[in-house]
Amino acid sequence: MNKKHIFLLILFLISTLSFSQNKYITKTGNVDFEASVSSFEEVKAINNSTTAIVNVDNGDFAALILVKGFRFKNALMEEHFNENYAESDTYPKATFKGKIKDLNVSTLNTTSIFKADGTLTFHGKSKSLNDIAFKINNVDGLITITGTFDIKVSDFDIDIPKIVSDKVAETVNVSFDFTLNKK
């Protein structure tokens, strides 16, 4: 074995190591949002096709939401959401990329709160979010992550037309619920 071979072998070992990170994944995560105003029809949608990945070694977290996957009770509301607000033909994806701080799942035996920082991208606009509370647990090898945060529609360059402005809230409450399996 010459030097070149040894170098390649080391390179191979390094790449195998970096692939064997502790990643947990879901393809069917739940994300829902609500922008209801009391006494008007509820403005709420649920997406149960969200992909989420967490690297439990360093806390890296990423989620990808296919915007077309948001389902409303009211079909017309769903159509308007896709065409006029989210413009999901042009912006079919929403993402969150960030880091869960001081994540350590190996010692978890009860739901604990961790803080996460990251960037939420929706409707082609990005907004950084800080110190979002992630409630995390580790039960029988499944990692559960739940939480909730508020966003302003104006941060994502979405205009609510005057005619419906009293029926749709300016602040949207987003909640998420992921059950991740080890990859």
Added chain:
Amino acid sequence: MHTKTIKRLLFILVVIIIGITIGYNYLYQDHRNIEVEKPDFKVSAKAITDSFINQPEISETKYLNKTIEISGIVTEFNKNDVTVDNTVFCQFNTDINYALNEKIKIKGRLIGYDDLLEIIKLDQCISITD
């Protein structure tokens, strides 16, 4: 004269009722029913995956929100979802029963390309039997 007024009022009432009915049906129209929709495209899982890898934007415009019939081999399955040829992830509203490596056809709505996992996602899927 009197009957004429009644007739006119009746006419207005009928117009109002029709208007309300149309308005209500517009506001509370039914969701798309993918189950009864004819597929816009019939493709193999491999062909549509190649299309999304090679021409992501063109493919998005072409397939997004469309009813698609996918054919391929089951590479993974869970209670409500099945993965075809490793790259097409299909979610069902009901419980499913497939076997690994089974050759299948599925109809569903394409909701997008997930570039984190490099998979295509379909929802509201149903199984197609020839």
